Amino acid sequence: MTWRCTYACRRPCVPLSSGPGRLLADLARVFDRLSVRWYVFGAQAVLIWGRPRMTIDVDVTVCLGRVHPEQLLTELRLAAFEPRVAATPAFVEQTRVLPVLHTPTGLPVDVVLAGPGLEEAFASRATVIEICGAPIPVISPADLLVTKVLAGRAKDIEDVRGVLAERGDDVLADQVRAVLTMLEQALGQSDLIPLFEREWERASRSTRT
Secondary structure (H helix, E strand, O other): OOOOOOOOOOEEOOOOOOHHHHHHHHHHHHHHHOOOOOEEHHHHHHHHHOOOOOOOOEEEEEEEOOOOOHHHHHHHHHEEEEOOOOOHHHHHHHEEEEEEEOOOEEEEEEEEEOOOOOOHHHHHOEEEEEEEOOOEEEEHHHHHHHHHHOOOHHHHHHHHHHHHHHHHOOOHHHHHHHHHHHHHHHOOOOOHHHHEEEEEEEHHHHHOO
16 A cells, blocks of 8 residues: 555535534544544545535544543533433443534444554544635545445445546556455455456446446
8 A cells, every 4th residue: 555645635615514514623622632643534534535424424533542541531521412321431432432412412422442553554544624714634545435334335336426426537446445355365355356356347438338
């Protein structure tokens, strides 16, 4: 994996709906105080890189480093994010997720605690865009496609098609292939590249016609 899309890469302000936009701006301030890397993935990233669709789901990944999850939870509470479950140390260690509610908007957000390796690499390649006046790191289009291929559900494949329709080019395809090849070797799978190639060919045919 030789490409690098860093926080220096910026796009114009993205007009997400006011609820998710305000939520992400508040999260950005929390993570900035903690000096940790993070990025948006999932449905909101699809809205940015792919085709518009109705969703209020907000998912972010944070690389805590030496910051303890309890410290993160304290900062989230100070910023009006309340736990949606009893976020005990055992629960957080087992799930690696902090499900919280942004009380000003009433929107839920899942804060995923990154593990070493793939999620840290996604963070290093995130693209910063402006949302509601705040710099928000968003998973790169290629890495978003990787996560969707890995998930493999019907709605994820639709998201793959939407991103390829808006962002598909040979450079992006090569980036996706590089990560999927690594994952197939690590996971002992052989179905990830074929799935992507099928959707890439579908997108290419659509472009030619």
